Amino acid sequence: MDDKHAHDIKKHLKVYIGVFVALLVGTIITVAVSRVNLGHAGNISLALIIAVLKAALVAGFFMHLVSEKKPIYTILVFTAFFFVGLMALTIWAMNDSPEQTTTTGQAPPAHAAPAHHVP
Amino acid sequence: MQPTTEETQQHAAHGAHHEELGFWRKYIFSTDHKVIGIQYGLTGLLFLFFGFCLMMLMRWQIAYPGKPMPVVGEFLQKLLGDEMVNKGVMLPDLYNAFGAMHGTIMVFLAIVPVAFAAFGNFVVPLQIGAPDMAFPRVNMASYQAYFLGGVVMFFSFFIPGGAAKSGWTSYSPLATLADMGHHPNGQTFWILGMVLLITSSLLGAVNFIATIIQLRAKGMTWMRLPFFVWAQFVTAFLLLLAFPPLEAAAILQLMDNVAGTSFFLPTGLAAPGTTTPLPISGGGSPLLWQHLFWFLGHPEVYVLILPAMGIVCEIIANNTRKPIWGYKSLVYSVLCIGFLSFIVWAHHMYLTGMGTKIATFFQTTTMIISIPSVIILTCFFISLWGGSIRFTVPMLFALAFLPMFGIGGLTGLPLGFNFTDLHLHDTYYVIAHFHYVVAPGTIFGLFAGIYYWYPKATGRLMNEFWGKVHFWTSLIFMNLIFQPMFAQGMAGLGRRMYDGGVTYAGADDPAAGLVGVPQWVFGMNRHISWAAWCLGLAQIPFIINFFLSMKKGKKVTSDNPWGATTLEWQTPTPPPHGNFDKPIEVHRGPYEYSVPGHDGDFTPQTEPDKR
Amino acid sequence: MTNTFDYWFKHKLLDLPYLASEHGKHVDDLIVYVHALMAVLFVGWFAYFLYAIFRFRKSKHPKADYVGVKGHVSNWIEGGVAVVEAILLIGFAVPLWAKVVTKPPSEKESTVIHVLAKQFNWNAHYAGPDGIMGRQDQALAAASGGSDPFGVDRANDPNARDDVVVMDNFVVPVNKPVLAYVTGLDVIHSFAIRSMRVCQDAVPGLRIPTWFTPTQEGEYKITCAQLCGNSHYSMSGMLKVVSQAEFDKWLAAESEKARKSTAPKSYE
Amino acid sequence: MDIPYVVQPREDTGLFNAKVGIWLFLASEVMLFGALFSSYILLRVGSMNWLYGEAKDLNVWLGTANTAVLITSSITMVMAWASLKLNEFGKFKAYMGATILLGLVFMVIKAFEYNAKFHHGHFPASHTFYAIYFTLTGLHALHVLGGMVVNSFYWGPGSKMWKTDPVRFTNRVEIGGLF
Ligand code: HEA
Numbered sequence A: 001m002d003d004k005h006a007h008d009i010k011k012h013l014k015v016y017i018g019v020f021v022a023l024l025v026g027t028i029i030t031v032a033v034s035r036v037n038l039g040h041a042g043n044i045s046l047a048l049i050i051a052v053l054k055a056a057l058v059a060g061f062f063m064h065l066v067s068e069k070k071p072i073y074t075i076l077v078f079t080a081f082f083f084v085g086l087m088a089l090t091i092w093a094m095n096d097s098p099e100q101t102t103t104t105g106q107a108p109p110a111h112a113a114p115a116h117h118v119p
Numbered sequence B: 001m002q003p004t005t006e007e008t009q010q011h012a013a014h015g016a017h018h019e020e021l022g023f024w025r026k027y028i029f030s031t032d033h034k035v036i037g038i039q040y041g042l043t044g045l046l047f048l049f050f051g052f053c054l055m056m057l058m059r060w061q062i063a064y065p066g067k068p069m070p071v072v073g074e075f076l077q078k079l080l081g082d083e084m085v086n087k088g089v090m091l092p093d094l095y096n097a098f099g100a101m102h103g104t105i106m107v108f109l110a111i112v113p114v115a116f117a118a119f120g121n122f123v124v125p126l127q128i129g130a131p132d133m134a135f136p137r138v139n140m141a142s143y144q145a146y147f148l149g150g151v152v153m154f155f156s157f158f159i160p161g162g163a164a165k166s167g168w169t170s171y172s173p174l175a176t177l178a179d180m181g182h183h184p185n186g187q188t189f190w191i192l193g194m195v196l197l198i199t200s201s202l203l204g205a206v207n208f209i210a211t212i213i214q215l216r217a218k219g220m221t222w223m224r225l226p227f228f229v230w231a232q233f234v235t236a237f238l239l240l241l242a243f244p245p246l247e248a249a250a251i252l253q254l255m256d257n258v259a260g261t262s263f264f265l266p267t268g269l270a271a272p273g274t275t276t277p278l279p280i281s282g283g284g285s286p287l288l289w290q291h292l293f294w295f296l297g298h299p300e301v302y303v304l305i306l307p308a309m310g311i312v313c314e315i316i317a318n319n320t321r322k323p324i325w326g327y328k329s330l331v332y333s334v335l336c337i338g339f340l341s342f343i344v345w346a347h348h349m350y351l352t353g354m355g356t357k358i359a360t361f362f363q364t365t366t367m368i369i370s371i372p373s374v375i376i377l378t379c380f381f382i383s384l385w386g387g388s389i390r391f392t393v394p395m396l397f398a399l400a401f402l403p404m405f406g407i408g409g410l411t412g413l414p415l416g417f418n419f420t421d422l423h424l425h426d427t428y429y430v431i432a433h434f435h436y437v438v439a440p441g442t443i444f445g446l447f448a449g450i451y452y453w454y455p456k457a458t459g460r461l462m463n464e465f466w467g468k469v470h471f472w473t474s475l476i477f478m479n480l481i482f483q484p485m486f487a488q489g490m491a492g493l494g495r496r497m498y499d500g501g502v503t504y505a506g507a508d509d510p511a512a513g514l515v516g517v518p519q520w521v522f523g524m525n526r527h528i529s530w531a532a533w534c535l536g537l538a539q540i541p542f543i544i545n546f547f548l549s550m551k552k553g554k555k556v557t558s559d560n561p562w563g564a565t566t567l568e569w570q571t572p573t574p575p576p577h578g579n580f581d582k583p584i585e586v587h588r589g590p591y592e593y594s595v596p597g598h599d600g601d602f603t604p605q606t607e608p609d610k611r
Numbered sequence C: 001m002t003n004t005f006d007y008w009f010k011h012k013l014l015d016l017p018y019l020a021s022e023h024g025k026h027v028d029d030l031i032v033y034v035h036a037l038m039a040v041l042f043v044g045w046f047a048y049f050l051y052a053i054f055r056f057r058k059s060k061h062p063k064a065d066y067v068g069v070k071g072h073v074s075n076w077i078e079g080g081v082a083v084v085e086a087i088l089l090i091g092f093a094v095p096l097w098a099k100v101v102t103k104p105p106s107e108k109e110s111t112v113i114h115v116l117a118k119q120f121n122w123n124a125h126y127a128g129p130d131g132i133m134g135r136q137d138q139a140l141a142a143a144s145g146g147s148d149p150f151g152v153d154r155a156n157d158p159n160a161r162d163d164v165v166v167m168d169n170f171v172v173p174v175n176k177p178v179l180a181y182v183t184g185l186d187v188i189h190s191f192a193i194r195s196m197r198v199c200q201d202a203v204p205g206l207r208i209p210t211w212f213t214p215t216q217e218g219e220y221k222i223t224c225a226q227l228c229g230n231s232h233y234s235m236s237g238m239l240k241v242v243s244q245a246e247f248d249k250w251l252a253a254e255s256e257k258a259r260k261s262t263a264p265k266s267y268e
Numbered sequence D: 001m002d003i004p005y006v007v008q009p010r011e012d013t014g015l016f017n018a019k020v021g022i023w024l025f026l027a028s029e030v031m032l033f034g035a036l037f038s039s040y041i042l043l044r045v046g047s048m049n050w051l052y053g054e055a056k057d058l059n060v061w062l063g064t065a066n067t068a069v070l071i072t073s074s075i076t077m078v079m080a081w082a083s084l085k086l087n088e089f090g091k092f093k094a095y096m097g098a099t100i101l102l103g104l105v106f107m108v109i110k111a112f113e114y115n116a117k118f119h120h121g122h123f124p125a126s127h128t129f130y131a132i133y134f135t136l137t138g139l140h141a142l143h144v145l146g147g148m149v150v151n152s153f154y155w156g157p158g159s160k161m162w163k164t165d166p167v168r169f170t171n172r173v174e175i176g177g178l179f
């Protein structure tokens, strides 16, 4: 292996350590935040944001995604698109039903007046 | 110049030198893509035949409800037990089990393995000039997972309670509740079998894509790939990305079945046939299963058709002796189909209670996806113009594919509009629609491929006369089976009817009594069944021809008996381990037939330019 | 009653079943239009196909032509298909679905029923002469041992006392919208009356409205259109369409019967 | 003919075969876990009686510890690969060994968590929340287990390849790490 290569790797090592620390910090923040009350939505979004950041760090650096080749990006872009499609369309479909219907998890007809949510 | 067989036999002898493998390594645990292809092919054909046998039995019950099955009735009763067969009469549970397993076997154990895995394995590496698949051992593992999945599915017939009986779609909650008396039950086996089959398909898909991206020979650019390779490439992506959600769904349903969770079971669900609530936590959603299932299910139907289109394309080019018209539109169309097929799935769910907005979305994508299919078919049709058409057996099947797929595809349109699906949903119209695409469509494509590549695999041709007999009888009986089903479906005959629908029989005018399915529909049931049994007989010449020709068929005198341009015909016959005996280079597109100024009516892809 | 050509086309050629609902005409019309498109495409292509394979057979045309068809006819055909599909979609399917399927009429102007599918029966709950649907309670349904899958709370809800629950034999008045809230109790069924051109899955946990206006008195099969277990094939019901007067009489009588048979309980 | 690009990347794609393969595999994993997460979100949004906060009975500290363990194992994994690139086989052994051990620690902690749940009478069947919890973490545990098996192979018998075909071995480890 040529020297330049080895040098590159050494440089990478520093990056890895940096990422490692960042990940640990992220975890601590998540835990810390879960103790603070930012409201239901607030807590969840913050936790999700940190989780996404962490995942990006792992994929980008540990899995070398930042320096990957074009075919791999192409594949991943499509995958991401279809994943979003699956999730978004399913949720949309579940929430768009003919008027005056009840939604998931409900007991069968429980009351005369049809409503979206039967208590 | 084509190498003669003598030359190639020398090569083969030469090749045999460096690796002499025992029987097991060579045929059972082989990592050679061609052997694996043939393993897939034979196993898949056996399952195809088995799936057909299940249907021939069901057609008896549909035509003559409640009458003992002739010949096999007693035997089946001994084999499957009294809860399944009574005095030689098929019972409803057995009918449902056979129906679910017919669908499952045909789709996942017969067509996908033969169309995608067998032809893909055998042909794709040869056509792109690769020595083997990118990951030969993964390839072997893929076949083994498939085989195991098949074994699990097959044995589920013999466990207490019998095989899965909730349709190939396995809708929850029925799938969880249908057989609560037995644990593990047929549904558990079905899920485990599916997990194995999905694993197999994923391994295969990864392998195909990597092979096509990485192992194309020198000069084999993307736009020089035979259309068959493109079709397989897109198919592999469909399998890769659409299958995992079903795997996820299968895991969740498995939890529902064995661990008592309620992923797909809503609150307040009662035990079947009673008003007593089940002791479950509830809170699940039955429609979630359907979304996950059809997210696979729709791409899956294109998995069934695209390889067949690829085969048909190769054979049409070869037998019209002219280039395929509109190669580029074909490629873009197939990519387009691949992409769109991920976002049309809910057209199977129009009647689950859909609002206007979401239904409009799915209808629109469904209509858009029909356009690239029209383009592909149009390209094939136009390719015929100006050709010099040889009616070889593969060509007959390929030609018949066109109108048969046409009928199947066109009848997808009234199903695609939700407002007409309102009437046609879950009737025999749907059955006729998709059988036209998969039976006289895909199966004919497969037959065409078998007759076409048989000489490459065995060095011998299949008998032409019996091939023609097989073709004409199959064509006639296929149409006699499925054409009347459109009429039955229109008239309101529901699918999955154990008694062929007689419970719903009635007058066709209120003045004449209770209005139901008119009487002529049931006469048709009998005609259809007879046609189906005749179709079974029509396969006998094929089966005999298939096996006999291995030993007795006419030997090919050249490695390229059809005078074809693509790379697989540049290899020795049969191709040795490693395929090509010299490095190859590609100089032109895949379908250079009858090029003006060239001698001979075809110019192989490997032939260097003259100037 | 039969406009001869229309009737011949839909019932003899396409084999559509007897039509007895108002919106059904639109369904049938759209089926006709789509099939007309299909027929044009099929006949056109098929004729071309036969001609091409006949004219360019090897014995007649030994030397193939490298170029084949020039020009862009195919683009016009493909474009044409797309346009017709777009018209059918935007002009018919979408607005009709929006109007007929997802926008039920108000409860006041219709006959309201709750439809409950369970293995292997069709059950309906009517409000009774007072027009007010009584409370339903699943615990009561369970306690009834199956005789009342709705669990109509006759003891505590005064509106419930005159309510009517029937199994497999539904009665509705003619020429008035029937608004059915469809649900399932155990597995997914599908509430289909082919002559009314309605079909709605009965999904446990969901209550989905579907509606139609019967236009002909008579008796019609109710079909289950979703595999729901081993007796799916025999899950058959009957919808009897009668005049308004007859319906009122029937409802009053049934209501009376229900009141009597449950009377002792309500005095406890 | 041998299969090309097993070791060296192909010029036009810049990738070696297994790299393409593993990313394809990961793409399918994205769809698998994507579907599971979609289901989770859907059931959660659609549910009327989801469990919140304390009711969930999750031990934050155990969870945190396990996350830290996983993060550490991912860095030791990269380090193992980097050591190979730097031609330091001894270090590779150490880092790889650490990775495997961390996997083991993870499993043990998970086992404690499960045990506590069962103790409190929480089973998959108790509530959709627990159903999801057990299914997802169970699958994840399987994934970790698979990784441990592969890594043990690289650490033990598989490492012989280092002598015969170092570049290929390095690639292999990279592939394993991606998983
Ligand atoms: C290979 C399989 C395959 C293919 C290719 C298709 C293709 C299509 N399918 Fe089909 N479909 C199935 C397999 C397939 N389907 C299966 C298995 C089911 C049932 C599953 C179940 O419920 O069990 C089903 C069910 C199904 C439904 C649900 C019906 C219901 O349950 O109510 C719908 C609804 O939209 C639909 C629509 C379509 C459409 C619009 C196409 C389009 O892509 C078609 C486009 C093609 C064309 C438009 C033809 C073009 C050709 C020409 C114009 C040339 C004609 C030439 C001559 C005649 C010579 N299909």
Ligand code: HEA
Residues within 6 Å of the ligand: B042, B045, B046, B048, B049, B052, B055, B059, B099, B100, B102, B103, B104, B106, B107, B111, B166, B167, B168, B169, B304, B431, B435, B438, B439, B440, B443, B481, B495, B496, B497, B498, B532, B535, B539, B542, B543, B546
């Ligand atoms: C790819 C899919 C596929 C294929 C090819 C077929 C092929 C056939 N199917 Fe099937 N079918 C389904 C998929 C398929 N089916 C599905 C998904 C369902 C719905 C299930 C459900 O309700 O859940 C269904 C349902 C279904 C029904 C409705 C049952 C019901 O609703 O109750 C019927 C009824 O007639 C039927 C008939 C047939 C017939 C006659 C064939 C024939 O075309 C068969 C032709 C077969 C051959 C001609 C065999 C050729 C094989 C050989 C010659 C072997 C050679 C062997 C060697 C050389 C080793 N099928």
Ligand code: CUA
Residues within 6 Å of the ligand: C117, C120, C188, C189, C190, C224, C225, C226, C227, C228, C229, C232, C233, C235
């Ligand atoms: Cu109820 Cu089918």
Ligand SMILES: [Cu+2]
Residues within 6 Å of the ligand: B297, B298, B301, B344, B345, B347, B348
């Ligand atoms: Cu579809």
